[in-house]
Amino acid sequence: MSEIIIATKNKGxxxxxxxxxxxxxxxxxxxxxxxxxPDVEETGTTFEENAVLKAEEISRLMNRPVIADDSGLSIDALEGRPGIFSARYAGEEKNDEANIDKVLEEMKHIPEEKRDARFYCALAVAIPGKKTYTVSGTCEGKILYARKGTNGFGYDPIFWANAKNKAMAELTSEEKAAISHRGHALKQLEKDLPTIL
Ligand SMILES: O=c1[nH]c(=O)c2ncn([C@@H]3O[C@H](COP(=O)(O)OP(=O)(O)OP(=O)(O)O)[C@@H](O)[C@H]3O)c2[nH]1
Ligand SMILES: [Mg+2]
Known part of the structure; x- marks a missing residue:
């Protein structure tokens, strides 16, 4: 089985x-x-820029092909927040529960029809001596008024996945992969993998 390195410290x-x-x-x-x-500093202004920063730095240090994921939740009623700051929305310690509480509080008076949101995922593939390339994927949904489901990670318990008519945290990992921002981004990478790795 070939091995692939993903430059992430996120367990989910x-x-x-x-x-x-x-x-x-x-x-x-x-x-x-x-x-x-090391922890690569996410100093970019877009998901793509941050994914490239993480992939290129770890690839340079290891001298091997490396993939990085930069992803997050963009909520229309919050003008796109938390966006690239999704992991640390409620503070630098990156606490999923505190992040959810902050979003629920900010969204508590927002009516049903104004709760649209989407997940975004940029994947960057850095290969020594080659130009880094990126792919991306999105997943459309709505912000719930309270947590629902226990699977997944991050904001999954408050994200209603339109494609499945269920909360993201109610989906199995296979169901999530079929419709998620990460699954969609990976689909685009799939055909290139045998040649790049
Ligand atoms: O409910 C969710 N379902 C998902 O599928 C998902 N994907 C991303 N996110 C959120 O966006 C942050 C990424 O930020 P991020 O790309 O900087 O990653 P991170 O800092 O957690 O780890 P690393 O990969 O950088 O090491 C995460 O922490 C989450 O809050 C998700 N939330
Ligand atoms: Mg990060």
């Missing part, structure tokens, strides 16, 4: 990537397997 993402890549015949290693790798 790592789980999803392990399952999605296993079905394509790849074994995923993440930065949990390489604890000496």
């Amino acid at each position: 993402k790592a789980e999803e990537f392990k399952k999605m890549f296993a079905s394509l015949g790849y074994e995923v290693k993440t930065l949990h397997d390489y604890p000496d790798m």
